[in-house]
Amino acid sequence: MPFLLVAPSLLLVGAFFLFPLLLSVQGAFMGADGPTLAHFRTAFGLYRNDMLVTLLITGCATALIGAGSIAIGGYLTLGGSRRARAVLAWLYRWPLFIPFIVAGQSMRGFLGQNGLMNSALVGAGMPEMWAQSFLDWRGIVITFVWKQLPFATLLIAGAMAAMDRAQIEAAQNLGAGRLRVLLGVVLPQVSRNITVALILSFVTMMGVLSVPLMISGQSPSMLTIPMAWRINSLGDYATANALGVLACLMTGMVAWVWLRQAAAEKAK
């Protein structure tokens, strides 16, 4: 009976995602004459640096998002000034629903060497020679953090707000500082929510094409770029599919962490 309720949605995902995904996996292994690993050799040979850079960019962005959202969530839960909390709560969520493509477009003019950010900084007294362009991998990281931070914070701050405050107060009564309370009391209880928020952010960022496309033409870049390039300019679906499979494996590892944690929780 419960399976019947889940079936229609599984059908939707199955027909419009899993099935074409399997076609793509099949394409990655199919050569002109039978199954082959040649496409993976091409993918590794030409794009191993892009794979590393993808992990680096997404990993960096995920770490920053984690730190930022814990800091914001922590302040919203434990912060001393009510007014500062209200301002922060109002501020952080603005980019929540802004599309990646819009984020990329806004950042492009903002982060350039003579972009709005540097112009403002120079206007505020920064020496002009310090102004440098962030339109490279750093720009991609910044854009990702800007766009995903509100989402992660929403989930994490929400979980923190749902906590039982008695424990926090007890710890504070024992004289624990705010940082101690955050690390010792709050974080352990919301660790699962943090994982969910960060995994969702990580996998979302892995698949984004528009941001690296708009921010930087640098190479190596994120895997979506060579994927698009293989398909668009060379009409080479096989290698693109192989790259897709590799990207899928990379996200799969992350998802596995989540599954294992879920299993551990169930065992408790």
Added chain:
Amino acid sequence: MMRRRTLFAALPALAAPLATHPAAAQQRVTLNVMTAGDQNMVDYITDYLGPMFERQNPGVSVRAVGTGAGDSGSQRIWERLEAQRRAGATAVDVDVAVVHQSMAGRMVAEKLLSRYRADISTGALTTAAVASNALGQDVDGYVMPMFNSQVAIAYNPDRVTEVPQTFAALEAWAKAHPKRFGYNGIRGGMAGVGFVFGWTYAFGPDQRLLLEGPFNAEAVRALTPALQRLKAFNANAVITPGNAGTLDALNRGEIDMGPVWMDMFYTWQAEGRLNPSMRLVLPESGLPGQPMYYVIPDKAAHAAAARKFIELATSPQVQADGIVKRFNWLPGIDAQHVRQNLDQATWNRLFRDIGPEQLAQGARPMPQAEFFKAIQEAYERVVLN
């Protein structure tokens, strides 16, 4: 939207009477024009050519859709045609397509196009080699050049005092001014790809072989030293996102020099989007240029209207007013037909920075189709790894 869908089902039926009875054109017909290339191509059809065609042909509305810059845009169109053929469609929903050379060659070879040039009145107005040969592939009769365009090096005269006239001088300049030269690599549009080709023309052993073929893999390997040199050059260069990205970076003072499409450059200046003091130069060993082709897919739903559309698009008047005067492209049909419709000042504007002789000397085609692809892959292998 649903209504449009039923309309589509009825399209093949609509198309047949349209061909014979002009009166039947009173039925509402949507002519789908798909164009690869930059946004200016879409603007050209949406703002200029489309409305003109609609005025002349009541009941027809023109819908222009851009499929993206560079060969990838053409690839999208090919995907669409190929998928419809594989699905056994009786009528194709693209009536007119504007594609790059390499893709036009492939589409002709795969019999995706209809042979229409002899059927339109302007077919004889072009005698250029590119009208019958696209990067080594015979496309005679299947294409009409929409315009020609050329890659050149744009620079900021305030910052570049000694303008490099050769690739070697350019290389030296970039070395002396690290991170002040920018181009869009090979993944972001044809201006960057063109620059890479120009580099192999200049520093490779045999320019002529690359241009005319025949293809051999040995010749690609022989380019390795040139590409290694490009790798060293890249260390001092900025890689910009896209054709427009290079112009944008120039405009915002992030670079002082970089390869651009001449037409985009002049258009941006005319619209006030680019610093008017910027200038162009074409190095001696040459940079590639290319035409864009009008093609009609085989089994296009409105083939007759499509032919009429291309007839208008390649008429001397439109080539003069639209292509040259408003969009700063080099004409697709032979120059003598166009010049008589233009005043001297407008004609001269095309040659402001690069005179006709310099252009004749420095303009090259893209490499022959197989080299075209092989050089791009060699770039990935040598320069990016």
Added chain:
Amino acid sequence: MSAWRWLPRILLLVLFAGFIFGPVANLLLWSVAESWYWPNRLPSQYGFRYWERVFRPEGQAMESLGLSIWIAALATLACMAVAIPAAWALARARLPMRGLILLLFLLPQAFPNMPVYINIARVFFSLGLNGTVLGVVLVHAAHGLVYAVWIAAAAFAAVEDDAVLAARNMGAGALTAFRTVTLPLAAPGIAASAIFVFLESLDEFTASFFVGAPDVRTLPLLLYSAAAGGNMQVAAITALILLVPSIVFMAVVQRFLRADVLAGVGK
């Protein structure tokens, strides 16, 4: 004394505000910049010329916006119709392989989508679905399911067992209890998940491009071609149009998302 204590806080908040609003300010400036080039730090000429150009009848901006909203509404409807029963089952019934099922919904978000959409386009051509609103809606719905199912499941999970039990004890059938007790209590969370699906669809680019273009032209497609063509002004204006629904929903989503629901997402 107290002013000094406030200073670091204010400084941090101002910096953070700069980080959040700077890029948006950049969009606003570009949208009214008629001429802006280095070394001018700000536009040298302001005006609404490009706004006129975007909103000219041939520009099809309004048509695209309307179509985008229509597709997003349909995708949300389709998505919620299948997601609500699934979310209920995942939250309240004992499902074997629950984690695996949750993970399945995550896949469309996780996998780099391009090769998938190209394969979908190939399948859709043979079904006559390519270039139709229905085709785009189906793909968007599949893509948005992760939000719909995960958040709605959290919303169902947050409903107190007691309330449902009380209704059952008073003689209500399972369906009646669901309709009169569980659903209304979970409604705000479900609304929030619908918002996520709606916005996800509104902003979606890759699938719309492969499955929809050229017949179905959504606003992100317009934005992409303007941005790729380097028309900063047109791109900025299109981006601002897309920003409006995003910000409206950003403002209201908090009303629907209670902390205890947020705490249960993905659990």
